[in-house]
Amino acid sequence: MEAVPLLVTRENDVLRLTINRPDAANTLDVALSKALFHAAIECDEDETVRAVLLTGNGKLFCGGGDITGFAAAGDSVSHLAKELTTYLNGAVSRLARMDKPLVVAVNGPAAGAGLSLAMLGDIVIAEPEAHFSAAYSAIGLTPDLGQSWLLPRLVGLRRAQELMLTNRRVGAREAAEIGLITRVAAGDALAEASALAVELASGPRSAIAGIRALLARSFTTGLEEQLELEARAIAKALRGMEGQEGISAFLSKRKADFRCP
Known part of the structure; x- marks a missing residue:
């Protein structure tokens, strides 16, 4: 039986979304994209949810789009891309516009669309070993999921130009220094992010x-x-x-x- 691509769990007022394709680097395929879309609607609509926590299962936070799936799509790859971005754009929009805070625990590397998802948080806490890369132009692609909108707002246009054009890998500590993330975890990123989500859930x-x-x-x-x-x-x-x-x-x-x- 195929694993559930997104784990949705509840702890009191906090809804946790865990990307759950560890054997595929937590990359975004159609099933995961649909699951994120529907979960984002739940986050937005459920009045009893007061904070949302997003993280990944395994060694990576999210490796971006499922490149294997793109290759397998052949001549239908453009159709696949539009299907994926329709679901994912809907998820990003609802998570960004909902009336409750989003905390992101970056448990490992985030690349491509994974970087976009990581940046989406109001507060982003990363493991010291995590790193970030735009990744798109390295395989001849352009950014999606709001990366060209979010990145320059967080780090400035000049840094965004460098990171997106060169795909330079940014370590967690540098990411915190330039404002890409909020901070590097002193201990366990998920534990710190969970505690913060609980604190925010009790707020106004x-x-x-x-x-x-x-x-x-x-x-x-x-x-x-x-x-x-x-x-x-x-x-x-x-x-x-x-x-x-x-x-x-x-x-x-x-x-x-x-x-x-």
């Missing part, structure tokens, strides 16, 4: 959603428009239950309970 969901939305728009708005968006967001937060609870807890010198009804 509406405020976290508002922060994600504001940051997502910050590169495409002018200062005055961003100021107005911030003003409206904080006014909404102040009149909401979480804002009221946060202020009350601050004044009462107690820990806020953002799970309040």
Whole structure:
């Protein structure tokens, strides 16, 4: 029996997505792409989920697209690529736009589309042995899954140009230094990411959603428009239950309970 390509597990308020094709370098085929798409919808739609954790099973986080599958597709390879990107783009969009945080534990190398998935996290924690590479042009391809959008926003245009054109491998520590990831794990990346996801799940969901939305728009708005968006967001937060609870807890010198009804 073929293994489930994506493990979806639940621990209290945190939904964990584990890429589960370790014998194929966790590469993205149609089955895994479909599974990611449907799981992303679940993350987006399930109101009881307050944080999402993404990681990989085995030695690699994700080796990118399934090149063996591309070769086997023959003349239908363009059709296959469009099918894959339809599912994967849907997954990326929903994970990026959902109203809850995404934490990524990079358990090993991330290449090509795997790099795109790793960068998608709000907070990305990597094992010291992990490394990152754009990989596409090395096999005569162009990037997908938002890599050409995400990478220059994280590391700047000049670094993005170098990394995407030369496919230079970036170690975990350099990745943290240039802003490609958040940090290198002091111990176990998955354990640290899990603890962080639990912490975020106990936080103010509406405020976290508002922060994600504001940051997502910050590169495409002018200062005055961003100021107005911030003003409206904080006014909404102040009149909401979480804002009221946060202020009350601050004044009462107690820990806020953002799970309040």
